Each structure stands twice: as C-alpha cells, then as structure tokens.
Amino acid sequence: MGGAPDDKMEVEPTKVEAPVDHVTEFTADFKASLAAVDRYISTREPRFVHAALTLVGKIRSLEGKEGYQGKGASVLNSMVAHLFPAAHPHREMFRSVLSPLTTPLEAVAVDEKEKAKPLNPETEVLLSLLVLVLLVDAKKKEEACTCADKLCERLLTWNRRTLDPFAERIYFYASWAAESAGRLQDMRSTLLAAHRTACLHHNTACQATTLNLLLRNYLHYKLFDQADKLLTKATFPEQASITQLARFLYYNGRIKALQLEYTEAHRCLQQAQRKAPQSKALGFRLTVHKLGTIVQLLLGEIPDRAVFRNRQSRGSMLPYLKLVQAVRLGDLASFKSSMETHADVYHADGNYTLVMRLRQNVIRAGLRNISVAYSRISLADVAAKLHLDNPEDMEPIAAKAIRDGVIDAKLDHAEGTLISEGPHDVYSTLEPQAAFHKRITFCLNVHNDAVKAMSYPPDAHKGDLPDAETIKERQREEQELAQSLAEEDDEF
Amino acid sequence: MTIQEIVAVFEKFKISFNAPGDNLDACQEYLSQLKLAMLEFSSLPPAAPSTPTNAQQQELLLAREILEHGALLSIKMMDIPAFERYVAQLKIYYTDCASILPESQKQHPILGLNLLRLLAQNRIAEFHTELELIPIATQLSNVYIKFPAQLEQHIMEGSYNKVLSAKQEGVYSHEGMYFMDMLVDTVREEIAECSEKAYGSIAASDLQSLLMLSTADELVEYAENRGWVISNGSVSFGKQEETLLQLPSSQLIRETLSYAKELERIV
Numbered sequence: 167m168g169g170a171p172d173d174k175m176e177v178e179p180t181k182v183e184a185p186v187d188h189v190t191e192f193t194a195d196f197k198a199s200l201a202a203v204d205r206y207i208s209t210r211e212p213r214f215v216h217a218a219l220t221l222v223g224k225i226r227s228l229e230g231k232e233g234y235q236g237k238g239a240s241v242l243n244s245m246v247a248h249l250f251p252a253a254h255p256h257r258e259m260f261r262s263v264l265s266p267l268t269t270p271l272e273a274v275a276v277d278e279k280e281k282a283k284p285l286n287p288e289t290e291v292l293l294s295l296l297v298l299v300l301l302v303d304a305k306k307k308e309e310a311c312t313c314a315d316k317l318c319e320r321l322l323t324w325n326r327r328t329l330d331p332f333a334e335r336i337y338f339y340a341s342w343a344a345e346s347a348g349r350l351q352d353m354r355s356t357l358l359a360a361h362r363t364a365c366l367h368h369n370t371a372c373q374a375t376t377l378n379l380l381l382r383n384y385l386h387y388k389l390f391d392q393a394d395k396l397l398t399k400a401t402f403p404e405q406a407s408i409t410q411l412a413r414f415l416y417y418n419g420r421i422k423a424l425q426l427e428y429t430e431a432h433r434c435l436q437q438a439q440r441k442a443p444q445s446k447a448l449g450f451r452l453t454v455h456k457l458g459t460i461v462q463l464l465l466g467e468i469p470d471r472a473v474f475r476n477r478q479s480r481g482s483m484l485p486y487l488k489l490v491q492a493v494r495l496g497d498l499a500s501f502k503s504s505m506e507t508h509a510d511v512y513h514a515d516g517n518y519t520l521v522m523r524l525r526q527n528v529i530r531a532g533l534r535n536i537s538v539a540y541s542r543i544s545l546a547d548v549a550a551k552l553h554l555d556n557p558e559d560m561e562p563i564a565a566k567a568i569r570d571g572v573i574d575a576k577l578d579h580a581e582g583t584l585i586s587e588g589p590h591d592v593y594s595t596l597e598p599q600a601a602f603h604k605r606i607t608f609c610l611n612v613h614n615d616a617v618k619a620m621s622y623p624p625d626a627h628k629g630d631l632p633d634a635e636t637i638k639e640r641q642r643e644e645q646e647l648a649q650s651l652a653e654e655d656d657e658f
Numbered sequence: 659m660t661i662q663e664i665v666a667v668f669e670k671f672k673i674s675f676n677a678p679g680d681n682l683d684a685c686q687e688y689l690s691q692l693k694l695a696m697l698e699f700s701s702l703p704p705a706a707p708s709t710p711t712n713a714q715q716q717e718l719l720l721a722r723e724i725l726e727h728g729a730l731l732s733i734k735m736m737d738i739p740a741f742e743r744y745v746a747q748l749k750i751y752y753t754d755c756a757s758i759l760p761e762s763q764k765q766h767p768i769l770g771l772n773l774l775r776l777l778a779q780n781r782i783a784e785f786h787t788e789l790e791l792i793p794i795a796t797q798l799s800n801v802y803i804k805f806p807a808q809l810e811q812h813i814m815e816g817s818y819n820k821v822l823s824a825k826q827e828g829v830y831s832h833e834g835m836y837f838m839d840m841l842v843d844t845v846r847e848e849i850a851e852c853s854e855k856a857y858g859s860i861a862a863s864d865l866q867s868l869l870m871l872s873t874a875d876e877l878v879e880y881a882e883n884r885g886w887v888i889s890n891g892s893v894s895f896g897k898q899e900e901t902l903l904q905l906p907s908s909q910l911i912r913e914t915l916s917y918a919k920e921l922e923r924i925v
Contacts, residue, residue, distance in 0.1 A: 388790045388791050389791070390787045390790055390791075391784075391787050391788075394787075424783075424786055424787065424790060425783035425786065425787065426782060426783050426786065427783075513794060518794055519786070519789065519790060519794070522811070523811075523814070525811065525815065526811075526814050526815045526816075529815065556817070556819075556820075558819060559815075559816070559817040559819060559820070562816045562817060562818045562819065562849065562852065562868075563815060563816035563817060564816075564856070565816065565849075565852035565853060565855070565856035565857075566815075566816030566848075566852050567816070568852065568855050568856040569851055569852040569854075569855045569856065575856075576856065576857070576858060577856045577857055578857075578858075579857060579860045579861065579864050580860075580861065580864075596906070599910075603913055606917060610917075610920045613920075613924060614920075
C-alpha cells in the first residue's frame with residue numbers, strides 16, 4: 167500500500183502533483199472495491215470479499231498520512247451522496263456525521279452509469295462500515311455509538327449469507343466504539359443476539375467474532391463467572407480465521423489462569439502466541455507474553471529468555487523479567503521490591519492479582535534450592551535464608567511443599583530440621599518406558615495423519631488403463647532395479 | 659401491602675433481629691412476609707429503571723436492605739445455601755444498580771463474608787473469581803475484603819498458624835465466626851495431609867498443637883479417624899504401603915503388539 171503511490175509518481179511525474187495522487191488512487195481503489203463486492207455477490211468467491219475489505223485498511227492509512235486528514239472522509243462522503251438513494255434512512259445521518267471530518271476536495275468524477283444502479287445491501291454495509299471506522303478513528307465517541315446502534319439494527323433486517331463477512335466487521339467496530347465510549351455494557355445484549363443468530367445460520371465468521379467480543383466484554387467488567395459459563399455453552403467454530411482464534415485462546419487462557427487451572431491456561435496462551443501474527447500486532451503479542459510469563463512462573467517453570475531480549479519487547483517486558491529473576495533465585499526481597507516499584511504496570515496490565523499469587527512460588531523456589539544444597543539444615547536457618555517475616559511459619563510451609571511434591575524431604579519436628587532425601591533413580595521406575603511409549607505413539611500418529619492427508623489429483627483413477635506395452639516396460643525396469651540392488655548387497 | 663406497611667413490618671423484623679436472644683423463628687416469619695411483599699415491587703432488577711423516581715428508589719433500597727438482612731439471618735441460622743442465594747441476589751444490586759443507588763454500608767461486610775464462605779468451603783477458583791470483581795484499591799484498603807484475601811494467601815503459602823491467630827483477632831464479630839470455624843476445619847484437614855507426608859513420626863503433644871486441637875482426647879479421636887497409630891506419646895502415620903514394582907506385562911504386550919501392527923502398516 168505504502169510503496170505503490172511513490173512508484174506511480176516516478177512514472178508520471180509531470181501529470182499530477184503528489185497530494186492529489188494519493189486521493190485519486192484511493193478513489194480508484196474505492197471503485198475497484200465496489201466492483202469486487204459486485205463480483206463477490208455473483209460468484210460468491212471469498213477472495214473478492216477480502217479484496218473489498220482491504221479498503222478499510224486503505225482509508226485508515228490515507229487518513230493517517232500527513233496532510234491527508236479528511237481526504238478519505240471527503241471521498242467517502244461524495245460516494246455516499248451519489249450511491250445512497252435520497253430516501254435512504256441512513257443517508258442524511260452519514261452525511262451529517264461525515265461532514266465535520268472532511269476537508270475540501272475537488273469534486274470526484276461521478277460516473278453517470280453507476281448512479282442508475284440500485285444500491286445493494288453489501289455495498290451499503292461496506293460504506294457504512296467505512297463511516298463507522300472513520301468515526302471510531304476520529305474519536306467521535308457519541309456519533310460512533312449512535313451510528314453503530316443503527317447499523318446493528320439494520321443488519322438484522324436482511325437475511326443474506328453474502329453479507330456475513332461485512333457484518334462481522336460491523337460488530338467488531340461497533341464493540342470498539344462502545345468500548346471507547348465506556349458503554350460496553352449496553353452492547354452485550356446486541357452481541358448475544360447476533361451470536362445466537364450467527365450460530366443458527368452457521369455463519370462461522372460472525373460466530374467467532376461475536377464470541378470473542380462477548381468474552382472481551384465480560385472480561386472488561388471482570389465478570390469471569392459469566393465468561394466461563396459462556397465458554398462452557400458456546401463452541402468456537404473450527405473454520406474461523408486465525409486471528410480470531412488467537413484472540414479466543416488468549417481470553418480463554420486468562421479465564422483459566424484466574425481459576426487456577428494453570429496447565430490449561432499455559433496451553434492456551436502458548437497456542438495464542440503461535441497463532442498470533444509474527445511481525446504485526448505487537449500489542450497483542452506483548453499482552454499474551456506477559457500473561458504467559460506469569461502463568462509459567464505459577465506453574466513453576468522458567469519462561470524462555472528470547473522475549474525478554476527481543477529489541478521490540480525488551481522495555482515493556484522488563485517488570486516481568488524482574489519477577490522471573492526473583493522467582494528463579496527464590497529471592498523474596500527482590501520480589502517484594504519489584505512488586506512495589508512496578509505495581510502500576512501490573513495494575514495497568516490487569517495482572518496484579520496473579521502476580522500476588524507468585525509469592526508462594528518464590529518461597530518454594532528458594533526452598534528447593536536449599537533442599538538440593540543441604541542434606542540436613544535447621545528450619546530456623548532456612549527461614550533466615552528465605553528472609554521470611556515470621557520464622558515460625560517455616561515448618562508448615564515446608565510441610566506443604568513436601569506434600570505438593572516441590573521438595574523431596576522429611577521434617578524432624580523435635581529437632582526442628584529439614585532432612586533432604588537423595589534423588590530417586592528414575593531408571594528404576596517405569597517412567598522411561600512410559601515416556602518412550604508417548605513418543606512412539608506420537609511418531610506413529612504423525613505418520614498416519616500424513617498418510618490420511620495425502621491428496622491425489624481428482625481424476626487420476628479415471629485415466630486410461632496402461633496398455634500392455636507400458637506394463638512390460640515397467641516390469642523390465644523393476645527387474646533391473648532389483649538386480650542392481652542384489653548386486654549391491656553382494657558387494658558387502 | 660403498601661410500602662408504608664412493608665416498612666412497618668421491616669421495622670418489627672429489625673427489632674426482633676437485633677434483640678438479644680434467639681428469636682429466629684419470629685425473624686423468619688417476618689422475612690417471609692417481606693419477601694412476599696417484595697414480589698409486588700415493580701422496579702426491581704432486571705426491570706430496574708435507569709433513572710428511578712423517588713418511589714422507585716425507595717423500593718430498590720428497601721429490597722436491598724431486606725435481602726441484606728436475609729443474608730445475615732441465614733448465617734445465624736447456619737443455612738449456607740440460603741446465604742448463597744441471598745448473596746447472588748444482592749450482587750445485582752451491588753453491580754448493576756450501582757449507578758442509581760447509594761452504596762450500602764453492608765456491601766463490603768457481606769461480600770467479605772461470601773469470600774470467607776468460599777474459602778471455608780475450599781472453593782478457591784470461585785473465590786478468585788469473586789475477588790476479581792472487587793476493585794484492587796478496595797481489596798487493599800477495605801478491612802472486610804482484605805481479611806479473607808490475606809487468609810487465602812496464608813493458606814496457599816502454608817502459614818496455617820496465621821489462620822488460627824486471625825480467628826482470634828476476629829474482624830467479623832459473630833457473623834463470621836461460623837465460617838471461621840468451618841475454615842479451621844478445612845485447614846486442619848490440610849495440615850493433617852501435610853503432616854502425613856512430611857513427618858515420619860511426631861510427639862503427640864506437638865501434633866495436637868499443630869492441628870489446633872484443644873485436648874488430647876480430641877487428638878485420639880482424630881487420629882483414629884485418619885488411621886494413625888499413637889504409642890508412647892508419639893504419633894506415627896500409617897506407612898504408605900511400599901508398592902512392589904511389578905512389570906505391567908499385559909500392558910507391555912499390548913503396546914508392543916500395537917507397535918508391530920503400525921510398523922507392518924508402514925512397511
């Protein structure tokens with residue numbers, strides 16, 4: 167998108183000035199997208215809809231360019247003016263909300279032939295979507311919300327499957343508008359209704375999007391209970407786009423982390439990290455990594471170092487790096503200090519309560535280090551090493567750690583000592599056998615799946631049967647091959 | 659009943675609720691009258707208006723107060739499921755109607771009691787879900803919320819002594835005591851489990867203080883229930899039977915055969 171206008175400038179340097187260039191190009195894109203919508207309706211090929219929807223990105227990048235604020239809105243405004251029939255209920259509303267955003271522009275050439283065509287719902291929704299996007303980007307919260315409400319209402323009046331990909335975007339931006347206006351609560355019933363309808367229509371795109379929006383809605387108000395109940399009742403459609411899947415996994419992971427199901431949370435977050443776009447969406451990736459780090463620490467694992475070293479993420483991950491270091495060393499003092507210095511960061515990320523749970527992990531990590539190093543140590547010394555506030559708590563803490571299998575030791579109450587037991591010989595148990603079994607089944611499954619997934623040309627089996635000549639030829643080749651193999655064997 | 663009559667009944671209820679001695683039956687009698695009367699209120703959730711008139715606000719406030727007293731009464735009567743129901747009803751008033759009603763004095767004590775209940779019932783996941791609904795500033799400053807939150811941390815960490823001492827401090831005067839007793843029982847089970855794993859054997863008197871039992875007889879009874887052996891003033895825990903390592907031959911055969919089958923398919 168960014169490179170194309172510059173190329174054009176080099177080719178036609180004399181014809182038009184640079185500022186007009188982006189606008190004319192955008193107008194051309196606009197018309198191309200409208201054509202794509204028409205082709206999508208007639209052919210139902212999803213690639214046309216993707217082509218049409220790139221317009222959303224284009225109008226935002228045009229508005230974002232220096233000196234072009236309002237140009238995109240102007241083009242859109244004139245398009246609305248000539249595509250929407252005069253009696254259309256939304257025409258005046260769109261024009262009135264758009265006009266404050268526009269900057270004066272030479273009149274866009276209007277093709278008289280296009281004007282005669284009736285407005286189809288898809289085009290209408292695409293244009294409405296663009297209006298909504300511009301309003302959201304311009305932070306016109308009130309207008310965006312009213313506009314979004316009207317659009318959601320209007321969407322319900324049609325029942326066309328070709329509308330689904332556009333409707334999905336409308337819901338997304340409507341929810342965004344409501345969130346920035348602080349009225350997310352009011353969106354809930356609209357979204358629930360939309361989700362229900364989408365499920366009944368097997369409209370996977372809308373289903374996935376509205377489910378994610380609902381989860382986000384609940385989590386915004388920290389209604390984890392409702393979110394969890396929604397998750398148990400709703401299923402995430404398998405064919406949904408990968409970005410929605412990544413979002414879904416993240417929300418899922420957050421809910422599970424809160425309910426202390428750390429293993430499941432870790433699995434979700436890890437998948438979310440893998441499914442997220444690798445170069446873009448830095449904000450999303452950082453959020454997932456932050457939560458993932460805490461969950462891994464709560465599980466007693468030490469996260470991978472790569473995220474903390476990455477140039478893009480190094481700064482924002484620093485408070486979390488401090489936590490990791492504290493947990494790894496079992497250093498309660500540095501844990502406390504980083505809790506205090508970075509409290510605001512943890513609050514802002516919504517992770518504070520999870521971080522508070524880490525305290526016991528810090529103690530346990532320290533306890534584990536001590537139990538490995540000493541075969542016999544008095545509990546008072548352990549408490550001193552761990553900088554515990556109340557040394558008399560040491561004994562029950564150690565007992566709990568033993569019960570949970572964190573350390574392998576025994577306590578002697580009379581003497582007040584912690585006696586470590588030597589490490590088990592894992593090869594005297596059936597563990598290795600079980601591990602091998604797991605790996606072998608995994609490999610066999612991979613093979614079987616690969617065989618199943620093999621695809622054949624659709625009409626291969628219908629071709630002519632090989633005639634006698636070719637069969638003979640092949641047999642001869644096989645024989646030669648067998649012979650040469652046999653000769654090779656002889657050489658050994 | 660008009661609203662004035664309901665208020666009158668509610669006043670009578672409050673008198674017998676606050677009176678010393680247990681006139682729980684009378685309280686319950688009044689409460690069921692009040693609950694029936696509440697059915698006629700038109701402005702209660704989920705139909706709560708966004709901008710209530712004075713009369714509607716009065717209804718809402720009255721309903722909230724009745725439910726709050728109902729929750730407290732159910733604790734007095736040790737009826738936990740009823741308490742759970744009242745709290746579920748009240749939470750709507752505390753969250754969804756927060757914008758139209760002044761904050762209730764009893765809001766945080768009741769939410770705190772609810773947290774304590776979840777803790778005592780060892781429902782930690784739900785405990786955290788509930789805790790998350792309360793803003794962090796309140797969690798750290800409000801004594802009623804801070805108390806169960808800290809208790810949870812102590813339990814997770816293993817500092818069981820603090821739980822016992824917290825019971826004696828008693829932030830919750832008498833309403834919370836019931837839950838605290840339940841909590842001590844839950845914690846005692848935890849300690850017993852930990853002790854089984856952590857000690858080979860231990861002096862009976864030490865174990866008695868660890869388990870927060872007041873007399874030696876209680877310990878004997880407790881030990882019997884868990885199958886511990888007390889001899890010569892020391893308790894030894896039922897040794898976990900050393901399971902002899904046996905080769906799970908039938909499982910091995912099954913696995914090997916499945917490998918053979920799969921390999922044959924590949925070749």
